[in-house]
Amino acid sequence: MSSTGTRPQWTAKYPELGTEPLPVEPNISTEYFERERQRIFKRCWLNVGRLEEIPQPGDYFVKELAILKSSIIVVRGKDGAIRGFHNVCRHRGNKLAHEGCGHTSSFICGFHGWTYDLTGKLVRVPDEEQFFDFEKSEYALKPVAIDVWEGFVFINIDAHPAETLQDWMGELYEQYLGYPLDKFTLVARYQATVNTNWKVFMDITQESYHVPCLHKRIVPDSNTSKGNPFCHLPSIRIFRRHRASSVYANPEHQPTPAEAVAYKHGMTVLEGATGNDPLHRSLNPDAVSNWAFDSNVIFPNLILHVGKGWYITYNFWPLAVDRTLLDYKFYMTAATSPGKKISQEFSRVLARDLLREDLSTLESVQGGLASGALREMPLSDQEIMLRHSYRVVEDFIRD
Amino acid sequence: MKTAPNSERWATRYPELGTEPLPVEPNISPEYFERERERIFKRCWLNVGRIDEIPKTGDYFIKEIETLRASVVVVRGKDGAIRGFYNVCRHRGNKLALENGHARSFVCGFHGWTYDLLGCLVRVPDEEQFVGLDKTQYGLTPVATDVWEGFIFINLDPNPAESLQEFIGELFDQFRGYPFAAMRPAVNYSAVVNVNWKVFMEIFQECYHVAYIHQRSVAEIGTGKDNPFGHLLSVRLYRRHRSASVYYNPEHRPTAAETLAFKHGPTILQGTAGKVLPRGINPEGSPKWGFEINAIFPNFILDLANGSYWTQNFWPLAVDRTSWEVKLYLNPTTNAGEKISQEFSKVLMRDAFREDLSRLENIQLNMASGALTHTPLSDQEIVVRHAYKVVEDVVGTSTRSA
Numbered sequence: 001m002s003s004t005g006t007r008p009q010w011t012a013k014y015p016e017l018g019t020e021p022l023p024v025e026p027n028i029s030t031e032y033f034e035r036e037r038q039r040i041f042k043r044c045w046l047n048v049g050r051l052e053e054i055p056q057p058g059d060y061f062v063k064e065l066a067i068l069k070s071s072i073i074v075v076r077g078k079d080g081a082i083r084g085f086h087n088v089c090r091h092r093g094n095k096l097a098h099e100g101c102g103h104t105s106s107f108i109c110g111f112h113g114w115t116y117d118l119t120g121k122l123v124r125v126p127d128e129e130q131f132f133d134f135e136k137s138e139y140a141l142k143p144v145a146i147d148v149w150e151g152f153v154f155i156n157i158d159a160h161p162a163e164t165l166q167d168w169m170g171e172l173y174e175q176y177l178g179y180p181l182d183k184f185t186l187v188a189r190y191q192a193t194v195n196t197n198w199k200v201f202m203d204i205t206q207e208s209y210h211v212p213c214l215h216k217r218i219v220p221d222s223n224t225s226k227g228n229p230f231c232h233l234p235s236i237r238i239f240r241r242h243r244a245s246s247v248y249a250n251p252e253h254q255p256t257p258a259e260a261v262a263y264k265h266g267m268t269v270l271e272g273a274t275g276n277d278p279l280h281r282s283l284n285p286d287a288v289s290n291w292a293f294d295s296n297v298i299f300p301n302l303i304l305h306v307g308k309g310w311y312i313t314y315n316f317w318p319l320a321v322d323r324t325l326l327d328y329k330f331y332m333t334a335a336t337s338p339g340k341k342i343s344q345e346f347s348r349v350l351a352r353d354l355l356r357e358d359l360s361t362l363e364s365v366q367g368g369l370a371s372g373a374l375r376e377m378p379l380s381d382q383e384i385m386l387r388h389s390y391r392v393v394e395d396f397i398r399d
Numbered sequence: 400m401k402t403a404p405n406s407e408r409w410a411t412r413y414p415e416l417g418t419e420p421l422p423v424e425p426n427i428s429p430e431y432f433e434r435e436r437e438r439i440f441k442r443c444w445l446n447v448g449r450i451d452e453i454p455k456t457g458d459y460f461i462k463e464i465e466t467l468r469a470s471v472v473v474v475r476g477k478d479g480a481i482r483g484f485y486n487v488c489r490h491r492g493n494k495l496a497l498e499n500g501h502a503r504s505f506v507c508g509f510h511g512w513t514y515d516l517l518g519c520l521v522r523v524p525d526e527e528q529f530v531g532l533d534k535t536q537y538g539l540t541p542v543a544t545d546v547w548e549g550f551i552f553i554n555l556d557p558n559p560a561e562s563l564q565e566f567i568g569e570l571f572d573q574f575r576g577y578p579f580a581a582m583r584p585a586v587n588y589s590a591v592v593n594v595n596w597k598v599f600m601e602i603f604q605e606c607y608h609v610a611y612i613h614q615r616s617v618a619e620i621g622t623g624k625d626n627p628f629g630h631l632l633s634v635r636l637y638r639r640h641r642s643a644s645v646y647y648n649p650e651h652r653p654t655a656a657e658t659l660a661f662k663h664g665p666t667i668l669q670g671t672a673g674k675v676l677p678r679g680i681n682p683e684g685s686p687k688w689g690f691e692i693n694a695i696f697p698n699f700i701l702d703l704a705n706g707s708y709w710t711q712n713f714w715p716l717a718v719d720r721t722s723w724e725v726k727l728y729l730n731p732t733t734n735a736g737e738k739i740s741q742e743f744s745k746v747l748m749r750d751a752f753r754e755d756l757s758r759l760e761n762i763q764l765n766m767a768s769g770a771l772t773h774t775p776l777s778d779q780e781i782v783v784r785h786a787y788k789v790v791e792d793v794v795g796t797s798t799r800s801a
Contacts, residue, residue: 007527008527008528008529008530011530019530019531024492203491209510209524209525209528210509210510212511212524213507213508213509213510213511213524214508214509214510229525230524230525230528232525232528361493361508361509364492364493364494365491365492365493365494365509366492367468367470367487367492367494368470368485368486368487368488368492368493368494369492370468371467371468371469371470371485371487372469372485372555373469373485373487373492373540374485374487374489374492374540377490377491377492378489378490378529378532378537379529380525380528380529381528381529381530382525382528
């Protein structure tokens with residue numbers, strides 16, 4: 001597999017994705033967006049957090065999901081099991097818990113005091129005798145399908161999900177088996193509401209053609225080289241709905257002075273496979289040389305970058321056809337010394353700045369697509385993941 | 400010929416405009432506004448600037464036209480011609496130019512696609528990764544652009560129904576010879592006001608309000624003993640545009656500051672001062688002429704005086720929200736005294752504009768309140784009547800008539 005090939009190879013490998021320009025309509029049509037809401041977000045497994053956020057029985061978090069017009073409670077029960085419920089009191093519909101996380105032994109509605117235990121069972125109704133023919137057992141919290149993959153908690157708002165989470169994860173299901181994602185610590189979390197379509201937002205994290213242009217000031221030589229000036233992806237793996245790639249690292253990257261200091265006693269976010277330790281078998285599955293990190297795009301709205309000693313999750317939450325909330329979390333292995341802490345800080349800031357540069361294009365792009373100036377977008381062979389992304393969406397929308 | 404106030408009613412000259420009150424609905428209906436967007440703003444020639452703003456090859460400016468959700472770049476090419484393009488990269492739709500400036504080419508900051516000043520796609524980094532990409536098919540999307548008297552107009556209709564000359568129509572050669580090119584921008588003001596664009600434009604087309612709103616600033620200039628209500632000297636209603644000559648009180652008594660300011664320079668309202676002006680300016684040849692209002696459909700007002708002119712552009716953002724820009728142009732100054740006199744003119748004009756703007760949001764709120772369904776109009780407000788009629792002719796029918 002060549003990282004420096006000059007002939008289009010990916011569209012040849014996946015001929016079913018074609019080579020023609022893609023229509024812009026799916027990114028600007030409100031009608032298309034409504035169908036995405038109904039046929040994708042209301043039916044698919046959606047990542048809402050990680051197990052480490054609720055380690056103890058009674059720990060819970062609340063996720064507001066505007067795309068589903070729903071609020072969900074995810075709670076760990078006394079039995080250690082994770083459960084999901086609609087955050088809605090069964091009496092008059094009031095919200096039980098506010099957004100964020102917490103710890104509780106029960107959920108008490110602030111309106112009339114109805115109380116539910118951690119399994120969702122209605123356990124107390126103040127002034128119960130004033131209700132007629134009332135069976136508390138019939139008024140438990142409404143459950144939401146919930147399951148866990150490698151510590152990532154997924155919910156499915158469909159009352160009868162068509163697939164299990166395992167089936168849904170498909171080709172990626174075993175990718176991180178044995179990889180200690182649960183041992184990493186959250187180093188930074190950023191949220192941004194951007195006036196752009198959720199797919200346009202995700203596009204930018206699925207191609208590296210923009211790296212030598214948009215990121216030329218921040219990573220001038222980390223992911224490009226004389227032999228690979230356009231940051232060609234050395235591996236692209238197209239699955240049924242998901243897809244993954246491995247990103248190129250320049251082995252001759254020259255650290256800036258600040259970077260050299262930062263990494264004197266720690267690990268770099270860009271060190272790729274060049275360190276001394278052998279890579280875990282979950283990483284760099286195609287064994288490409290000059291590997292930087294893997295990027296997994298888990299349909300519909302989760303992107304998981306996994307590098308050596310770090311990983312990043314992007315959750316893209318559509319708010320409207322032209323408005324999306326990004327929830328970005330950066331995890332690294334725990335810093336065990338001040339030197340490692342400094343190196344983490346450098347990585348955190350570098351990743352943040354790259355994210356900000358990515359974000360700087362999004363509202364412009366959405367405006368350009370909506371202006372009527374263009375009907376379609378020509379895509380490079382290196383942008384094949386976008387082709388697949390729009391194809392998978394289209395398949396759901398048109399079925 | 401209308402030389403004395405009250406000698407003839409404008410309604411008699413333009414009977415087709417009627418005399419009945421006008422409905423407020425066009426100013427408050429979101430549905431009406433959407434039709435204005437589609438049938439007027441997407442099809443008409445719109446002024447976006449002047450050629451003086453981009454004098455040299457490679458000079459360009461960007462115009463964000465929020466009404467149409469479009470960003471347009473207007474650039475002067477190597478051949479000296481002015482061209483307009485959607486400010487949108489043909490690859491993934493990113494915005495090309497982010498601020499006004501000078502360029503030899505436009506380079507998209509996303510993946511580096513590069514366009515020359517003609518809009519041709521001249522460089523695609525890593526081009527061989529595109530399958531069957533014909534660069535000639537991916538030039539910037541052009542926007543119809545033309546120039547009248549140095550004013551740059553664009554039209555976002557891919558096939559404009561009329562040339563700019565046809566669109567400007569009766570006004571096309573009325574100002575020939577006016578020294579637009581010799582005059583210099585003196586000051587710009589802009590504001591976003593919660594008012595319908597038509598209500599905003601009304602206030603700059605009639606002078607019935609001068610004696611009241613402007614009683615502390617320019618009322619004494621715009622009214623006189625022989626014309627206490629500032630009647631217009633002349634009204635000319637065209638197919639879509641309209642013009643009016645504004646009265647100037649020759650017995651105006653300058654304040655002390657004004658006297659000082661104009662000791663060494665011309666005043667903003669000096670009448671014709673004996674000058675022969677182009678035929679579209681003070682066509683009645685009145686000695687009491689102040690300036691000429693020209694409302695160019697749909698959203699451009701060009702006010703012409705002797706030694707000064709000012710433009711106003713009204714950009715609708717929503718049915719009840721409008722972005723407004725005013726630019727004052729004056730003769731270049733040659734000494735400090737003239738500079739001081741210009742400063743006085745700028746401030747006087749600013750204060751009068753502020754008085755105008757102070758009423759607009761209340762008017763919009765009251766129209767939307769349901770308190771009134773119609774507004775009665777004076778004969779002096781016939782320009783307003785005409786303005787609504789022109790909009791209604793385009794928007795109020797199902798056929799295309801713009």
